[in-house]
Amino acid sequence: MLDHDRHGDSTGIDADAAIVPDLAGGLIDRSIYSDPRIYELELRRIFARAWNFMCHESQIANAGDYFINYIGEDQVVVVRGEDGAVRVLLNTCRHRGNALCRAELGNTKTFVCSYHGWTYGLDGTLIGVPGKANFYRDAIDQAKWGLVQAAKVDHYKGFYFATLDPLAPSLFDYLGDVGRTGMESMLTQGEVVALDGVQKNVIDCNWKIAVDNLFDWYHVRISHNSASRVGFLDQRLMMPMSQMVMLGELGHAIGGPMVSVEKQAQLDALSDEERRALDQLPDAERAKQAPIERRPLRSTAARAAMGPLGVRAMGHPNIFPNLWISTRGMQLSLRLPRGPGRTEIWWFTVLPKSFTEQQRRKARKFVTHAFGPAGLLEQDDGENWSQSTQSSRGVASRRYAHNMQMAMGQDEVLVDPSGQKAIETRVNEHAQRWTYRCWGEWLRARDWPDLLANRSPVPVGRI
Amino acid sequence: MPQDVQTSPDAMASLGVLEKATLQYEVEQFLYHEAALLDDRRFAEWFALIADDIHYWMPIRRTVTVDNLDREFTTADGMAYFDDDKADLGMRVEKLQAPSAWAENPPSRTRHLVANVRLLEVKGAEVALEAAIHVFRSRLNDKIDHWIGKRRDRLRRIDGGFQIFERHIFLDQTVVLSTNFSSLF
Numbered sequence: 001m002l003d004h005d006r007h008g009d010s011t012g013i014d015a016d017a018a019i020v021p022d023l024a025g026g027l028i029d030r031s032i033y034s035d036p037r038i039y040e041l042e043l044r045r046i047f048a049r050a051w052n053f054m055c056h057e058s059q060i061a062n063a064g065d066y067f068i069n070y071i072g073e074d075q076v077v078v079v080r081g082e083d084g085a086v087r088v089l090l091n092t093c094r095h096r097g098n099a100l101c102r103a104e105l106g107n108t109k110t111f112v113c114s115y116h117g118w119t120y121g122l123d124g125t126l127i128g129v130p131g132k133a134n135f136y137r138d139a140i141d142q143a144k145w146g147l148v149q150a151a152k153v154d155h156y157k158g159f160y161f162a163t164l165d166p167l168a169p170s171l172f173d174y175l176g177d178v179g180r181t182g183m184e185s186m187l188t189q190g191e192v193v194a195l196d197g198v199q200k201n202v203i204d205c206n207w208k209i210a211v212d213n214l215f216d217w218y219h220v221r222i223s224h225n226s227a228s229r230v231g232f233l234d235q236r237l238m239m240p241m242s243q244m245v246m247l248g249e250l251g252h253a254i255g256g257p258m259v260s261v262e263k264q265a266q267l268d269a270l271s272d273e274e275r276r277a278l279d280q281l282p283d284a285e286r287a288k289q290a291p292i293e294r295r296p297l298r299s300t301a302a303r304a305a306m307g308p309l310g311v312r313a314m315g316h317p318n319i320f321p322n323l324w325i326s327t328r329g330m331q332l333s334l335r336l337p338r339g340p341g342r343t344e345i346w347w348f349t350v351l352p353k354s355f356t357e358q359q360r361r362k363a364r365k366f367v368t369h370a371f372g373p374a375g376l377l378e379q380d381d382g383e384n385w386s387q388s389t390q391s392s393r394g395v396a397s398r399r400y401a402h403n404m405q406m407a408m409g410q411d412e413v414l415v416d417p418s419g420q421k422a423i424e425t426r427v428n429e430h431a432q433r434w435t436y437r438c439w440g441e442w443l444r445a446r447d448w449p450d451l452l453a454n455r456s457p458v459p460v461g462r463i
Numbered sequence: 464m465p466q467d468v469q470t471s472p473d474a475m476a477s478l479g480v481l482e483k484a485t486l487q488y489e490v491e492q493f494l495y496h497e498a499a500l501l502d503d504r505r506f507a508e509w510f511a512l513i514a515d516d517i518h519y520w521m522p523i524r525r526t527v528t529v530d531n532l533d534r535e536f537t538t539a540d541g542m543a544y545f546d547d548d549k550a551d552l553g554m555r556v557e558k559l560q561a562p563s564a565w566a567e568n569p570p571s572r573t574r575h576l577v578a579n580v581r582l583l584e585v586k587g588a589e590v591a592l593e594a595a596i597h598v599f600r601s602r603l604n605d606k607i608d609h610w611i612g613k614r615r616d617r618l619r620r621i622d623g624g625f626q627i628f629e630r631h632i633f634l635d636q637t638v639v640l641s642t643n644f645s646s647l648f
């Protein structure tokens with residue numbers, strides 16, 4: 001779906017009249033959280049263009065398995081066909097637009113429309129039209145009325161993505177070094193499998209506020225104070241004075257705690273077997289013996305896949321625009337836009353296939369208690385995000401930009417001999433500023449070629 | 464819906480009608496008392512009603528078609544909204560009382576309505592029951608949540624009352640239309 005394709009554009013919102021503010025300088029114009037024209041432009045120029053995360057392959061393991069997701073506000077069906085191929089179909093009947101698939105997941109042989117019975121195969125072809133001879137007098141070309149498919153579907157080692165834009169670069173290129181490093185953070189113990197169940201809840205906040213929070217290691221000590229008081233969170237491990245930020249082209253980034261060079265060297269000296277053995281020790285014992293407390297002991301293969309800097313980055317990756325990966329690489333979260341002031345938050349969970357039953361149980365216990373609406377951490381986030389959104393809307397309030405200037409101009413992006421680039425610093429807002437800078441570039445670009453020609457290169461040097 | 468307890472009235476057949484009525488009264492009074500403790504934010508007292516072997520669980524419910532109803536709820540080895548043992552629940556209770564638990568400061572106003580209480584099984588000191596719940600939450604000035612569903616509880620008789628050793632909560636919504644679950648069910 002190209003940006004100049006205006007068929008069916010009936011929102012009545014003149015997205016082209018949107019004023020995309022310049023956010024360089026770390027001043028965030030509050031209109032970006034409420035202006036319906038900006039929001040409409042985001043749907044067109046970010047979500048309808050980007051590679052959007054769909055699901056993990058293990059969620060649709062068998063022919064006929066389907067899972068519903070969204071690209072912007074377009075609902076899509078991610079379905080595995082009889083041929084084993086995964087397709088992403090717009091969930092709207094070509095006859096009168098009815099939603100074909102009403103369930104969130106399941107298994108089926110065909111998609112039958114509940115309105116007039118048009119029937120589609122798992123590959124989206126229209127295979128049945130009731131009354132084709134009698135009512136249509138055979139004057140309908142079924143081949144033309146199959147379900148609309150995403151322009152491209154691809155996966156990164158089992159994690160499926162789709163884009164509606166045929167001009168989008170390949171998924172591999174789209175992710176780039178930083179995006180791939182982020183994806184690899186889920187694969188540090190080899191192949192993974194999704195746990196059944198995606199936690200979903202709705203927060204009255206702008207989607208970007210939920211996104212930029214993932215780089216925000218400033219709020220942890222305050223917002224999550226109660227979670228650490230009761231012993232769920234260890235504030236020491238939030239490492240506010242030892243942070244790494246990696247910025248990637250097109251807006252991907254990783255930001256958060258890092259493993260020091262010395263600790264990484266200690267880890268590198270251990271074989272994969274030794275790491276696995278350490279990982280299975282009880283917490284207190286592991287903390288004493290392992291070079292890295294609580295965080296994953298990434299394998300030797302992970303170091304090769306993530307690079308010498310990436311393997312030390314223990315923060316949160318964001319795959320632009322809205323896919324957050326958790327620090328332990330076991331959870332992925334989508335922040336799905338539902339209007340300028342509403343966001344649906346989804347949490348997927350993946351665990352290494354190699355986990356023992358005991359490791360599985362322990363991991364599951366941690367993930368069910370961290371995030372999701374009942375999460376001991378996330379409980380306290382949602383209201384901050386919704387109040388930041390609501391309280392930025394007033395006529396007077398919206399005249400005053402948000403301050404996103406922490407550590408601006410005070411750090412360096414260094415280039416490793418491997419070519420990887422990172423900032424090693426303290427708590428900062430570099431990744432947030434980068435996200436918004438790239439966001440502006442996405443919104444200003446007319447199409448993919450324009451975006452690719454005019455996007456910022458990854459900064460080097462003073463930042 | 465996981466059928467982990469007998470739901471036929473036969474499970475109670477060994478009891479006479481007066482015994483049943485007395486037990487029904489005791490159980491209902493206990494559930495009302497417990498609900499009042501939560502609504503009055505007397506969390507420590509509520510926590511005292513929780514047995515050491517508690518399993519407090521709210522699976523994820525999904526919208527599925529009739530032929531996929533076996534997948535409506537996540538199961539024990541899947542994800543959940545709550546999957547707590549005593550220590551986990553203890554953290555929640557302690558957190559609820561911390562002034563820096565921002566999601567509950569200012570505190571929410573809740574009302575736990577418990578109805579349709581059906582005793583399912585009596586086994587020695589243990590009683591299994593099912594109840595319909597309606598948890599109403601009013602937050603700040605304009606946030607309203609209604610959580611309606613069914614609860615499967617197992618109670619154990621102790622001196623002078625009951626303790627809860629199993630609470631499974633099945634909500635009647637799929638995507639949770641709330642900012643969070645900072646309340647207990």
Ligand code: FES
Nearest residue numbers: 093095096113116
């Ligand atoms: S809308 Fe689907 S068959 Fe008519």
Ligand SMILES: [Fe+2]
Nearest residue numbers: 219223377381
């Ligand atoms: Fe947070």
